[in-house]
Structure formats: C-alpha cells, structure tokens
Amino acid sequence: MSKPSKLALVPFVSVDNMMNLVNAIGPARMIAEIAEYIEQDFKRWEQFDKTPRVAAHSDEGVIELMPTSDGESYGFKYVNGHPANMARGFQTVTAFGVLARVDNGYPVLLSEMTILTALRTAATSALVAKYLAPESAGTMAMIGNGAQCEFQALAFQQVVGIHTVRLHDIDTEATEKAARNLQATGLKVVTCASAQEAVTGAQIITTCTADKQYATILTDNMVGSGVHINAIGGDCPGKTELHRDILLRSDIFVEYPPQTRIEGEIQQLDPDHQVTELWRVMTGQVPGRSSPEQITLFDSVGFATEDFSALRYVRDQLERYPHFVDLDMLADPDDPRDLFGMVARAAT
Amino acid sequence: MSKPSKLALVPFVSVDNMMNLVNAIGPARMIAEIAEYIEQDFKRWEQFDKTPRVAAHSDEGVIELMPTSDGESYGFKYVNGHPANMARGFQTVTAFGVLARVDNGYPVLLSEMTILTALRTAATSALVAKYLAPESAGTMAMIGNGAQCEFQALAFQQVVGIHTVRLHDIDTEATEKAARNLQATGLKVVTCASAQEAVTGAQIITTCTADKQYATILTDNMVGSGVHINAIGGDCPGKTELHRDILLRSDIFVEYPPQTRIEGEIQQLDPDHQVTELWRVMTGQVPGRSSPEQITLFDSVGFATEDFSALRYVRDQLERYPHFVDLDMLADPDDPRDLFGMVARAAT
Numbered sequence: 001m002s003k004p005s006k007l008a009l010v011p012f013v014s015v016d017n018m019m020n021l022v023n024a025i026g027p028a029r030m031i032a033e034i035a036e037y038i039e040q041d042f043k044r045w046e047q048f049d050k051t052p053r054v055a056a057h058s059d060e061g062v063i064e065l066m067p068t069s070d071g072e073s074y075g076f077k078y079v080n081g082h083p084a085n086m087a088r089g090f091q092t093v094t095a096f097g098v099l100a101r102v103d104n105g106y107p108v109l110l111s112e113m114t115i116l117t118a119l120r121t122a123a124t125s126a127l128v129a130k131y132l133a134p135e136s137a138g139t140m141a142m143i144g145n146g147a148q149c150e151f152q153a154l155a156f157q158q159v160v161g162i163h164t165v166r167l168h169d170i171d172t173e174a175t176e177k178a179a180r181n182l183q184a185t186g187l188k189v190v191t192c193a194s195a196q197e198a199v200t201g202a203q204i205i206t207t208c209t210a211d212k213q214y215a216t217i218l219t220d221n222m223v224g225s226g227v228h229i230n231a232i233g234g235d236c237p238g239k240t241e242l243h244r245d246i247l248l249r250s251d252i253f254v255e256y257p258p259q260t261r262i263e264g265e266i267q268q269l270d271p272d273h274q275v276t277e278l279w280r281v282m283t284g285q286v287p288g289r290s291s292p293e294q295i296t297l298f299d300s301v302g303f304a305t306e307d308f309s310a311l312r313y314v315r316d317q318l319e320r321y322p323h324f325v326d327l328d329m330l331a332d333p334d335d336p337r338d339l340f341g342m343v344a345r346a347a348t
Numbered sequence: 349m350s351k352p353s354k355l356a357l358v359p360f361v362s363v364d365n366m367m368n369l370v371n372a373i374g375p376a377r378m379i380a381e382i383a384e385y386i387e388q389d390f391k392r393w394e395q396f397d398k399t400p401r402v403a404a405h406s407d408e409g410v411i412e413l414m415p416t417s418d419g420e421s422y423g424f425k426y427v428n429g430h431p432a433n434m435a436r437g438f439q440t441v442t443a444f445g446v447l448a449r450v451d452n453g454y455p456v457l458l459s460e461m462t463i464l465t466a467l468r469t470a471a472t473s474a475l476v477a478k479y480l481a482p483e484s485a486g487t488m489a490m491i492g493n494g495a496q497c498e499f500q501a502l503a504f505q506q507v508v509g510i511h512t513v514r515l516h517d518i519d520t521e522a523t524e525k526a527a528r529n530l531q532a533t534g535l536k537v538v539t540c541a542s543a544q545e546a547v548t549g550a551q552i553i554t555t556c557t558a559d560k561q562y563a564t565i566l567t568d569n570m571v572g573s574g575v576h577i578n579a580i581g582g583d584c585p586g587k588t589e590l591h592r593d594i595l596l597r598s599d600i601f602v603e604y605p606p607q608t609r610i611e612g613e614i615q616q617l618d619p620d621h622q623v624t625e626l627w628r629v630m631t632g633q634v635p636g637r638s639s640p641e642q643i644t645l646f647d648s649v650g651f652a653t654e655d656f657s658a659l660r661y662v663r664d665q666l667e668r669y670p671h672f673v674d675l676d677m678l679a680d681p682d683d684p685r686d687l688f689g690m691v692a693r694a695a696t
Contacts, residue, residue: 007438008363014676015356019694027691054402056417058450063422065413069404074411076426078446080453086684090355090452094678098426102406104438105428114679118687147681150688174685181688327675328362330442331462333495336434337522339466340498340529343375346367 008332013111013314017323021314022115024321028158028185031151035123035159037309042127045279047071048305050256060084068304074100075308077113092210093117099311109315110327113307120310121302122151124255125230126159129204131281131288132253132296133228137203138163143195143217144209144233145169145178152206152232153178157187160204164188168198169209196222207241208232220245225293231265232300242297244268250297253278253288255306264299275299356680361459361662365671369662370463372669376506376533379499383471383507385657390475393627395419396653398604408432416652422448423656425461440558441465447659457663458675461655466499468658469650472603473578474503477552479629479636480601480644481576485551486511491543491565492557492581493517493526500554500580501526505535508552512536516546517557544570555589556580568593573641579613580648590645592616598645601626601636603654612647623647 013021022030041048049069056063061082068075079095086092095113100106129137140162142149149167156162165187169175179189192198199205199222207217210233223229223246233241242265252275254260261271278298280286289296318324333342361369370378389396397417404411409430416423427443434440443461448454477485488510490497497515504510513535517523527537540546547553547570555565558581568591571577577598581589590613600623602608609619626646629636637644666672681690 012675015679016676016694019691022691023695027688049404051402051404054399054413054415056397056399056415056422056450058417058419060451061453063417063448063450063453065402065415065424067402067404067413069406069411071406074404076413078424078448078455080448082451082453085452088452090454091678091680091684094454096455096677100411100426100428102404102411103408103430104433104436105409105411105430106438106442107426107444112677112679115687115691146685147687171685177683177686177689181686181692327360328364329444329460330439331363331460332439335525336439337494337519338525338529339463339495340375341525343367343370343463344529346364347371 007106008328008330009326010107010110010329011318011324012327013109013324015112015115018112018115020323021317021321024323025317028154031119031123031126031155032158034120034310034313035127035155037313038120038124038306039127039282041070041305041309042279042282044070050304052259066304066307068308069102070308072102073312074102075311077304077307079113079117097307097311099315106330109311111311111314116310116314117307118148118151120306121148121232122155124306125152125206125232125298125300126155128253128278128298129156129160129228129230132298133160134203134226134289134292137228139166139202140164140204140206141166141198141202143168143198143205143207145174146208146210148208148232149178150181152208153182153187154185156204157185162204164190166190166192166198166202168192168195202227204228204230206230206232209241213239215241216243217241218246219243223295225295227295229295229297230300231297237262237267240265240268247297250295251276252297252299253281254299255301255303259303260299260301263301266299355454356676356678357674358455358458358677359666359672360675361457361672363460363463366460366463368671369665369669372671373665376502379467379471379474379503380506382468382658382661383475383503385661386468386472386654387475387630389653389657390627390630392418400607414652414655416656417450418656420450421656421660422450423659425652425655427461427465445655445659447663454678457659459659459662464658464662465655466496468654469496469580470499470503472654473500473554473580473646473648474507476601476626476646477504477508477576477578480646481508482551482574482637482640485576487514487550488512488552488554489514489516489546489550491516491546491553491555493522494556494558496556496580497526498529500556501530501535502533504552505533510552512538514538514540514546514550516540516543550575552576552578554578554580557589561587563589564591565589566594567591571643573643575643577643577645578648579645585610585615588613588616595645598643599624600645600647601629602647603649603651607651608647608649611649614647
C-alpha cells in the first residue's frame with residue numbers, strides 16, 4: 001500500500017507536544033509572542049468573519065464550536081464546559097482546535113487547546129492591560145489561584161512589567177500551589193488571607209474564580225480609583241464575579257459586545273450600557289485609559305479570534321520546533337473519481 | 349514524564365485505518381450496517397438537536413461545520429467544498445468528524461470522513477429506496493460515475509436487492525473506471541452512451557454528477573411513471589440536476605426541509621411546495637410509495653444526523669476491529685488547578 005501524499009497529512013500537536021513546545025520556547029516568552037499575534041489580529045478586526053459560538057447545551061454542561069476566518073485562514077475551537085466533571089475525575093474544560101486554508105479548505109493544524117487556551121487567555125489579559133492599566137503599574141492582586149493563575153502572573157510580568165503579585169483564594173492549598181509554581185519567576189509573591197488584603201496597594205486586580213453562580217468576589221468598597229480590573233471568571237450566563245456597583249463606576253472594555261452581553265460581567269447591566277470594543281482602542285480610534293483616576297475594566301469572556309491567533313502562532317513555530325506528528329486525516333486518491341478503487345487497492 | 353491517563357486519549361481513525369476497517373468488514377456489509385444505524389437515528393428524529401450547518405463562504409469555496417446531538421452523544425463534521433481544487437491537485441471535498449459524550453464533553457472518536465461520508469451517502473440513498481422504490485426493483489441507472497458511483501451501486505445491491513446497474517457519464521473514462529471496480533461484485537454492469545439509454549428499463553434512477561451549476565441531467569421526457577429517483581448531486585445553492593418539470597410530477601422526500609430548500613433540487617420550486625420528511629415515513633406516520641405509477645424523488649443533500657450515525661457505527665466497531673490509534677488530545681493534570689505545574693514538570 002502506498003504512503004499518503006504530503007498533501008493529505010495534517011500536523012497534530014498533542015498535549016505532550018504542546019508541553020514540549022511551551023518548555024522549548026519558555027512559557028513567559030510564548031505568552032508574550034502569542035499576545036503579539038492577538039494584537040495583530042485585533043488590529044485587523046474588520047477582516048474577520050465573526051460568527052457567534054455554536055453551542056449544544058445539556059443538563060450537565062455545554063459543548064461549543066467557535067469558528068472564525070480572516071479570509072486567508074479558517075479556524076475553530078471545540079470546547080466543553082462541565083462544572084460537575086471535576087467531582088467525577090474529569091476536567092471541567094477540555095479543548096482542541098483546527099486551522100485550515102480558506103483557498104482550498106485543507107486543515108493545516110490540529111492542536112490540543114486546553115493548555116493553549118490558558119496561554120491565550122493570559123496573553124489577551126496582559127495585552128489589554130498594556131493599553132488600560134495605570135502607567136508603571138507594578139503590583140497585581142490575583143483573586144482565584146486555580147489553573148489560570150500562574151499564566152496570568154507570568155503574562156503581566158512579561159508584557160506589562162509588574163514585579164509583585166498578591167495571591168488570594170478561599171482554598172489556601174490553591175494559593176500555596178500558585179506561590180510554589182511562581183517561586184523561580186523573579187516575581188515577588190505575597191499570599192493574602194482575604195481579597196481585601198490582596199487588593200491593598202495593587203494597581204491591577206485580576207479576578208479568576210470558578211463558581212458558576214452570581215458571586216461577589218469584589219465589592220464596591222474594595223476598589224479604589226485609578227485601578228485596572230481584569231475580570232476573567234465571569235464567562236458564561238449566570239456566572240459573574242463583580243458587584244454591579246463596580247461596573248457602574250468603571251469604563252468597560254470588551255472583546256465582542258454581542259457575546260459579552262450574554263456571558264460577561266455586563267450581563268448584570270442594561271443591554272444598551274455603554275462599552276468600548278478593544279479593537280477600537282488598539283487601532284487608536286478611541287482612547288484606552290484617559291485619566292489616572294479612571295477605573296478601567298476588561299470584561300473578558302474569550303473570543304474566537306484569540307484562539308485563531310494562538311493556532312496561527314503554533315503553526316508558525318512548527319518549522320523551528322518540530323513538536324508535532326503528521327496525521328493521515330485527508331483522503332487523497334491518485335484519481336479523485338476513484339475513491340472506491342483506492343479503498344479496494346488498500347486491501348491488496 | 350508520566351504517560352497521559354486513559355481518559356485523556358481519543359481514538360483516531362486515519363484514512364489508512366478507515367480503509368483497513370472497510371476492507372475488514374467488507375464495503376457492502378459496512379454500508380448495509382451503516383444504513384441500519386442511519387435508520388435507527390431517523391426513527392428517533394425528534395430526540396436530535398438539529399442545527400443548521402455553520403458555513404464560512406469564500407470566493408473559492410466553503411468550509412462547514414455540521415453539529416448535532418441526541419442528548420447522549422454529540423457529533424460534528426468538518427467538511428470543505430472547493431470546486432476548483434481538482435485542477436490544482438487537491439480534493440474538492442475533504443472531511444473529518446468528532447463524536448463526544450454529552451454528559452462530560454469528552455471526545456470519544458476522531459475520524460477521517462472523506463471515505464466515511466461516501467459510505468453514509470450511499471447507505472442513506474439505499475435506505476430511502478427501501479421505503480420508496482417500486483417493489484422488486486432490479487435495475488438502477490447510474491448517471492454520473494465519479495467517486496460516489498460504486499458505493500451507490502453496492503448499497504442498492506445489498507439493501508434494495510438490485511441485480512443490474514446501467515452506467516453513464518459524459519466522461520467515458522469514469523464509466524470504464526466504475527465498470528472495472530464493479531466487476532467482481534456480482535452486479536450486471538451495462539455501460540451506456542447516453543443518459544437516455546441508461547434510464548431505459550430502470551426502476552431506479554440515481555443522478556450523481558458534480559458540476560456546480562443549474563444542470564439538466566434528466567429532462568422530463570426521460571422519466572416514465574413508476575420510477576424512484578435518487579438525486580444526489582443537487583446539494584448546494586446553484587447546483588441542481590433535474591428539470592423542474594420532473595419535480596412537479598414527483599412526490600418529493602427530503603431529510604430536513606430547511607436545509608433542502610436551500611441546497612437541494614427543490615431550490616427550483618416555491619418555498620412552500622409540499623415535501624415529505626423521511627423520518628415520518630420511517631416511523632410509519634405517513635406512507636412512502638403509495639402506488640405503482642407514482643414517481644418518488646429523494647432530494648438528497650446529506651444531513652448531520654447521517655454523519656452522526658456513521659461516527660456512532662465506527663466507534664462501535666473499534667473494539668472488534670482495532671484499526672485506530674490513541675491520540676493524546678486532552679490535557680489531564682493530576683490536580684486540575686495545577687495546569688501550570690503539569691507543563692513545568694514536563695520539562696524535567
């Protein structure tokens with residue numbers, strides 16, 4: 001039987017190979033480089049075909065497809081969210097993605113995206129803070145010390161230049177885990193007994209907690225003027241982290257308003273509450289932070305273009321870092337009319 | 349570095365392994381068994397979450413995601429259609445698909461679907477003909493002898509019991525290829541110089557041509573009473589095969605009306621022209637063929653549930669026919685809060 005032609009092969013980055021890639025490039029550098037790709041793509045926002053997520057809901061959770069295209073490449077992410085999974089020994093969220101050529105429809109990359117999504121989420125947060133955080137912000141409060149925590153800390157160190165993180169989680173083991181993982185990064189790590197303590201002296205406040213409920217991780221009195229809030233955890237209907245009063249005092253920046261109004265913190269507000277699209281800030285159409293006293297809020301929910309940017313980044317690394325295997329995923333008969341003959345000849 | 353846990357592995361059926369699977373089971377038997385799965389799923393039609401395809405159109409073609417779910421399993425197919433590909437040495441259509449568990453969102457199968465789609469398309473056609481073709485139909489005309497042709501012939505032999513196929517294609521090499529491939533099947537194969545000659549004496553007429561245009565493969569005078577027409581090639585906007593007058597004389601059966609009215613032969617008719625849904629025939633709610641003189645027409649466009657049935661079938665074969673490899677596609681840290689630590693430890 002003949003080998004499949006090169007055209008029929010799709011590079012696949014497994015979880016193992018993604019870890020190899022992260023460690024070969026270095027996590028901080030890889031996050032910073034992904035942030036550059038995300039910024040490039042936000043700056044050409046209008047080129048993108050922006051489709052809402054395609055969601056299949058069930059009692060246990062949701063499975064979503066997030067497609068987008070820039071006219072040259074097409075990408076989609078498969079991602080599930082099942083809050084009860086952890087108690088049953090499964091991950092709450094798993095993801096994989098595909099990048100393809102628009103001109104011929106051929107996939108050019110299949111990649112795990114559980115790790116990659118963690119990297120791109122942190123990269124997006126730090127990129128946005130580069131535009132919105134107060135000048136020379138050096139200290140970040142991190143409330144919620146789960147899977148996303150260390151990636152956020154590294155991203156803000158690398159892209160924004162913070163020197164101190166103040167960690168708090170209601171689960172002290174999570175805080176200890178994060179402090180341990182951040183030991184060798186050069187960041188000063190302060191563990192805090194309360195959210196109130198964590199935000200003291202911080203110019204940036206990141207909230208990244210996991211409960212699916214209307215929670216109040218930050219109350220109004222905890223947020224002084226002149227801070228930037230990076231709200232990661234409010235990312236699906238019924239799940240928010242900030243008290244509504246904070247939202248009313250903040251200038252709110254979002255990825256894609258039709259999605260954020262359903263999934264983000266602003267689901268608590270009127271549907272016509274004024275928000276600013278980040279691509280307009282990054283292209284210079286509208287200002288980011290306009291005064292030192294202003295409270296800026298990034299209501300992060302994660303958008304398909306960010307996954308697209310991350311997949312594009314990974315594909316571009318594979319020549320230099322060959323951490324992939326080729327999958328024989330596309331049928332490629334010598335004579336396209338003779339699919340049947342190709343199958344029959346494989347038996348001989 | 350520790351090996352990924354069993355939970356994190358997804359069975360992958362490559363093109364090579366799909367060919368091995370088809371040859372191990374036998375193509376005719378595999379088509380007939382897939383037809384049974386498709387029939388089971390049509391009979392529980394109302395359980396399915398039926399989403400329209402999610403399409404990304406470009407000048408060169410289209411990339412589509414076709415998701416569906418029965419509440420227990422979730423499946424989607426990625427498929428492209430690029431008519432100009434063949435001239436550039438690429439396939440016009442390539443496809444792959446994923447099956448996942450709804451209760452935890454974990455993928456349980458990744459499979460090539462170029463070959464599998466050919467099998468399920470033939471299986472669906474033959475299944476539908478079992479309900480609609482005249483009793484003891486023995487002869488089928490096959491107009492269009494491309495990639496789908498032999499699969500259709502085998503399917504009708506196995507599921508409907510035909511003994512003769514009458515082949516015609518404007519490309520005589522395609523007809524010769526099909527005749528050669530069908531030599532050992534036990535079917536009587538007659539090659540015909542025209543479509544008119546091919547339909548002579550046939551109780552079933554299958555049209556399966558590929559041009560993206562409003563074509564007229566069959567004209568009204570070529571279709572006598574009492575035949576079943578299996579129209580495969582009219583499957584996207586602007587692409588039809590039958591003269592409108594034939595449609596007006598036929599009772600038309602479709603998979604999913606909202607999709608067929610856009611993509612099928614009936615795009616030529618008023619949007620409220622009466623059609624019958626196949627699932628209603630298969631569940632016995634409405635009759636299939638009601639008289640020997642009737643012209644029945646299956647306006648086939650291919651629906652997501654058929655891909656779902658085919659993926660379900662493949663998954664069920666893997667225990668007996670282990671033609672797959674496990675892919676390390678899902679991150680599975682020992683402590684879900686410690687994704688960062690998992691990546692860092694992989695470096696040591």
